[in-house]
Amino acid sequence: MRRPATRKLLALAVLLFPWPIRRRLLVWLLGYEIHPTARIGWSWICPLRLEMAAGARIGNLTVCKGLSLVKMGEQSYVGNLNWITGFPVGNPAFFGEERERRAELVIGDHASVTHRHLIDCTNSVRIGRFATFAGYRSQVLTHSIDLERSRQASRPVSIGEYCFVGTNCVLLGGSVLPDYSVLGASSVLNKAHTEMHWLYAGNPAQPVKPLSQQMSYFQRSAGLVS
Numbered sequence: 001m002r003r004p005a006t007r008k009l010l011a012l013a014v015l016l017f018p019w020p021i022r023r024r025l026l027v028w029l030l031g032y033e034i035h036p037t038a039r040i041g042w043s044w045i046c047p048l049r050l051e052m053a054a055g056a057r058i059g060n061l062t063v064c065k066g067l068s069l070v071k072m073g074e075q076s077y078v079g080n081l082n083w084i085t086g087f088p089v090g091n092p093a094f095f096g097e098e099r100e101r102r103a104e105l106v107i108g109d110h111a112s113v114t115h116r117h118l119i120d121c122t123n124s125v126r127i128g129r130f131a132t133f134a135g136y137r138s139q140v141l142t143h144s145i146d147l148e149r150s151r152q153a154s155r156p157v158s159i160g161e162y163c164f165v166g167t168n169c170v171l172l173g174g175s176v177l178p179d180y181s182v183l184g185a186s187s188v189l190n191k192a193h194t195e196m197h198w199l200y201a202g203n204p205a206q207p208v209k210p211l212s213q214q215m216s217y218f219q220r221s222a223g224l225v226s
Helices: 004-016 019-030
Strands: 044-046 049-052 063-065 069-072 083-085 104-107 118-120 125-127 139-141 143-146 151-154 157-159 170-172 198-201 206-210
Touching: 004 019, 004 044, 157 170
Parallel strands: 044 063, 049 069, 063 083, 069 104, 083 118, 104 125, 118 139, 125 157, 139 170
Antiparallel strands: 143 151, 198 206
């Protein structure tokens, strides 16, 4: 296993090559699993493990570092200018009490993260199949300071299947957006919700409107909405 600094330099160095050659170098040098039909644009992607299934894509000028795992399902998508970071597992000075912590981003089949988002994967972030992390300038924050203990603490964030996250939202550690749900623009999700087929909105986000189960968005068989 190469040292983290070496892996970062290798991931940066291979940016000079065309994608077909770069893919082979990433597989050979870093042990990544990248399907021949997957593609990474001009982006610096250097988790400990990378798994990209058929048709998965990452756009340009996205940075991804400090994660143990990035796993992208079939036809999933991460767009341009995203900043995706984590805090590596194994440093006892931070989060040492959290034995189950996973610094990972897992994106399901046909799910997408659009452009210009900030995603903190100090703890696990999961985006379900056919979900859309839409718009611009949304944030996922899995870690913060526990004021009672004066210690750093982290909790995972989960976005369910067929969800839609509007522009400029904040999702805090421990929050869950249930399957077939919508998070309205500029909302703050700060806890785990369970009721599906609702529009959640506000600060903090609350269920404000039931959604029809027959909506076309919830029925689609391809991730891209044209």
